[in-house]
Amino acid sequence: xxxxxxGTINVVKTVLPxxxxxxxxxxxxxxxxLNQAGVAIGLEKEINGxxxxxxxxxxxxxxxxxxxxxxxxxxxxxxxxxxxxxxLAGNIATHLSTENITxxxxxxxxxxxxxxxxxxxVISVPMKLDGxxxxxxxxxx
Numbered sequence: 001x002x003x004x005x006x007g008t009i010n011v012v013k014t015v016l017p018x019x020x021x022x023x024x025x026x027x028x029x030x031x032x033x034l035n036q037a038g039v040a041i042g043l044e045k046e047i048n049g050x051x052x053x054x055x056x057x058x059x060x061x062x063x064x065x066x067x068x069x070x071x072x073x074x075x076x077x078x079x080x081x082x083x084x085x086x087x088l089a090g091n092i093a094t095h096l097s098t099e100n101i102t103x104x105x106x107x108x109x110x111x112x113x114x115x116x117x118x119x120x121x122v123i124s125v126p127m128k129l130d131g132x133x134x135x136x137x138x139x140x141x
Contacts, residue, residue, distance in 0.1 A: 001140070004047055005123060007095040008136055011088055016129060017066045023126035029114075029137055036135075038114065039085030042106030047096075049140035051089060051105075052114065059132035060084065066130075082108040 005025060013020045038054040057077060064072040064080045072080045085108035093103050116122060116139050125136040 018129040021128040029124040041089040052137040
């Protein structure tokens with residue numbers, strides 16, 4: 001779990017061309033912001049669970065603008081969010097492979113609600129990217 005957490009933070013800092021401040025990881029997630037959107041990627045094999053990146057649509061639009069030099073809106077923004085999740089998860093899987101941990105990732109899903117069961121463990125990591133808030137959730141069974 002520590003390798004996944006550290007790898008996720010390092011990948012976000014490396015892939016996104018934005019100033020990044022990492023908050024303290026928490027072993028829970030209580031806050032629900034209805035203005036948030038997110039992208040969820042399933043993790044399988046040696047680590048089973050879900051990796052979830054939550055933020056405002058403005059944050060994801062700004063990520064696209066910084067990465068590709070153009071704003072994304074509507075369906076293009078949803079498509080970009082999925083692709084960004086895929087890029088991040090793929091890089092995390094590659095990072096974990098250097099630690100001899102094998103994971104497979106599922107197709108990313110753009111989500112607007114978050115729910116999990118009492119049996120699932122949740123680690124949340126707050127980040128600020130150019131002043132926008134990003135919450136990373138690692139949900140495992």
